[in-house]
Amino acid sequence: MKPTESELEILQVLWTLGKASVRQVNDELSKVRDIGYTTTLKLLQIMFDKKLVSRTEEGRYHVYEAAVSEQATQQLLVDKFVDTAFRGSAMKLVMQALGNHQASQEELDAIKKLIASMEQQS
Structure with missing residues (x-):
């Protein structure tokens, strides 16, 4: 299931912290935007209902953990983005990204390695 933008922000906090209480998540989110505790809760x-996070009780608190991996979520979002914005063409996405971003030599080298690896697999 594709997370909303707000849900993705929370997942990023949980991927970084591992497990966290509502307060801890809210404190992290509050560093970048104004968000109330009850909104985070x-x-x-x-x-939790969407099965994006799991939770356990520790005393009076619920402790949350991401139930979806960062890599799987990124893949889902990229696939959806490529399908909708670029009509399924990964090449159009890459060309747009490279055309609008000054890639460093390290990034270009990593892209070349990825292409070489993909060519060897096919």
Whole structure:
């Protein structure tokens, strides 16, 4: 299931911290935007229902953990983005990204290695 933008922000916090209470998640989110505790709590409850996070009780608190991996979520989002914005063409995405971004030599070398690896697999 594709997470919303707000859910993705929470997942990024959980991928970084591992496990976290609502307060810990809210404190991290508050560093970049104004968000209330009850909003964070409600989002985590919705994400639990959607099976994006799992939770355990530790005393009086619920502790949340991402139930989806960062890599799988990134792949889902990229696939959806390529399909909708670039009509399924990964080449159009790469050309757009490289045309609008000054890639460093390290990035270009990594791209070349990836292409070589993909060519060897086919």
